[in-house]
Amino acid sequence: xxxxxxxxxxxxxxxxxxxxxxxxxxxxxxxxxxxxxxxxxxxxxxxxxxxxxxxxxxxxxxxxxxxxxxxxxxxxxxxxxxxxxxxxxxxxxxxxxxxxxxxxxxxxxxxxxxxxxxxxxxxxxxxxxxxxxxxxxxxxxxxxxxxxxxxxxxxxxxxxxxxxxxxxxxxxxxxxxxxxxxxxxxxxxxxxxxxxxxxxxxxxxxxxxxxxxxxxxxxxxxxxxxxxxxxxxxxxxxxxxxxxxxxxxxxxxxxxxxxxxxxxxxxxxxxxxxxxxxxxxxxxxxxxxxxxxxxxxxxxxxxxxxxxxxxxxxxxxxxxxxxxxxxxxxxxxxxxxxxxxxxxxxxxxxxxxx
Amino acid sequence: xxxxxxxxxxxxxxxxxxxxxxxxxxxxxxxxxxxxxxxxxxxxxxxxxxxxxxxxxxxxxxxxxxxxxxxxxxxxxxxxxxxxxxxxxxxxxxxx
Numbered sequence: 475x476x477x478x479x480x481x482x483x484x485x486x487x488x489x490x491x492x493x494x495x496x497x498x499x500x501x502x503x504x505x506x507x508x509x510x511x512x513x514x515x516x517x518x519x520x521x522x523x524x525x526x527x528x529x530x531x532x533x534x535x536x537x538x539x540x541x542x543x544x545x546x547x548x549x550x551x552x553x554x555x556x557x558x559x560x561x562x563x564x565x566x567x568x569x570x571x572x573x574x575x576x577x578x579x580x581x582x583x584x585x586x587x588x589x590x591x592x593x594x595x596x597x598x599x600x601x602x603x604x605x606x607x608x609x610x611x612x613x614x615x616x617x618x619x620x621x622x623x624x625x626x627x628x629x630x631x632x633x634x635x636x637x638x639x640x641x642x643x644x645x646x647x648x649x650x651x652x653x654x655x656x657x658x659x660x661x662x663x664x665x666x667x668x669x670x671x672x673x674x675x676x677x678x679x680x681x682x683x684x685x686x687x688x689x690x691x692x693x694x695x696x697x698x699x700x701x702x703x704x705x706x707x708x709x710x711x712x713x714x715x716x717x718x719x720x721x722x723x724x725x726x727x728x729x730x731x732x733x734x735x736x737x738x739x740x741x742x743x744x745x746x747x748x749x750x751x752x753x754x755x756x757x758x759x760x761x762x763x764x765x766x767x768x769x770x771x772x773x774x775x776x777x778x779x780x781x782x783x784x785x786x787x788x789x790x791x792x793x794x795x796x797x798x799x800x801x802x803x804x805x806x807x808x809x810x811x812x813x814x815x816x817x818x819x820x821x822x823x824x825x826x827x828x
Numbered sequence: 829x830x831x832x833x834x835x836x837x838x839x840x841x842x843x844x845x846x847x848x849x850x851x852x853x854x855x856x857x858x859x860x861x862x863x864x865x866x867x868x869x870x871x872x873x874x875x876x877x878x879x880x881x882x883x884x885x886x887x888x889x890x891x892x893x894x895x896x897x898x899x900x901x902x903x904x905x906x907x908x909x910x911x912x913x914x915x916x917x918x919x920x921x922x923x924x
Contacts, residue, residue, distance in 0.1 A: 657874075726859050769831050796834060796838050798841040798867070802829060
């Protein structure tokens with residue numbers, strides 16, 4: 475699935491295949507775009523996120539069964555992030571669920587729309603309609619310590635100070651859009667769900683006040699605040715507990731697909747846990763072994779070069795009794811130190827919305 | 829360090845984190861087991877979804893439980909349970 479904005483983006487934009495989507499990885503350089511995201515305001519093409527509508531008389535009950543968080547009372551002015559699990563407790567996707575008057579709208583993670591859609595349809599029941607809206611709607615994001623200023627100039631300043639995970643119907647240039655205060659990077663963050671025929675104009679309008687950032691800068695900034703990135707972290711066989719995504723599951727909820735497996739993993743203890751690390755030269759590949767005191771204790775899940783730290787930053791999945799910050803471990807023969815999250819303090823935490 | 833020394837060091841942090849989690853759940857009357865909170869998850873907005881009133885509650889609770897006053901601290905100290913552990917048990921930070 476190519477971005478609907480592909481014809482709007484510069485010809486030298488670097489794209490990458492992520493799941494079922496072709497997305498802009500970078501428009502200029504990752505470090506430059508990261509700087510924009512952490513210091514000013516970035517506009518992000520989130521067209522790789524699938525949009526799936528769940529409607530019908532049984533829509534809410536169905537969503538309540540399929541989503542790991544409690545969406546029974548998700549009104550049309552709220553959204554929330556949740557995991558979707560299979561019966562074995564494995565992560566199918568990490569979604570943003572938007573409450574709608576006639577059901578819910580689910581936004582998949584990058585490149586996971588087709589897989590999410592197949593999973594939902596495999597569990598479909600009477601009274602539920604599942605509609606893929608990815609062909610007529612797309613998502614544009616704004617992230618950064620001054621993203622609120624862009625919202626004010628682009629649409630309406632009042633929208634900028636909406637509480638976190640609030641949703642509002644808004645109008646831009648005569649086009650109805652769904653506007654949400656969200657955020658993936660710890661900075662002020664917003665999302666606009668827009669009809670694809672208006673997307674290019676909205677994107678161009680946003681560029682008058684912000685600079686574009688691609689997926690590489692976005693995912694780096696997400697990693698720095700431990701925002702889970704399912705395509706990197708939900709490795710085959712890993713439980714929610716091992717991934718450290720407990721907060722995207724409402725364990726007290728009566729029932730949902732995958733709950734029994736999650737409870738079993740939680741009550742069983744043991745296993746491995748995910749911890750951040752820095753150090754070592756270069757970027758170790760996923761699967762690289764991690765040693766402690768000469769013994770094999772786990773493996774690398776995901777690592778990148780952090781522009782903010784000017785060092786390697788990554789996640790390791792290690793024995794539970796070694797998953798703590800401040801330890802000196804060895805990766806591929808090189809020393810690393812485990813870290814306390816967040817690894818970068820977002821500028822937005824000290825900047826008020828004016 | 830030997831693996832046993834590393835495990836002991838990890839256990840010290842995990843013990844402080846566990847104490848903080850119990851304090852948060854008890855003080856804010858949350859309906860989850862303390863261990864369900866992870867050391868690294870966000871606490872405000874995302875994650876545990878605490879708000880500014882909860883922060884005030886935690887200031888008081890942390891001072892009562894650990895004898896540490898965080899009233900003038902930046903929000904970053906509430907970045908995660910593990911980050912709070914650095915504040916309430918400086919010995920962890922000194923060796924981190």
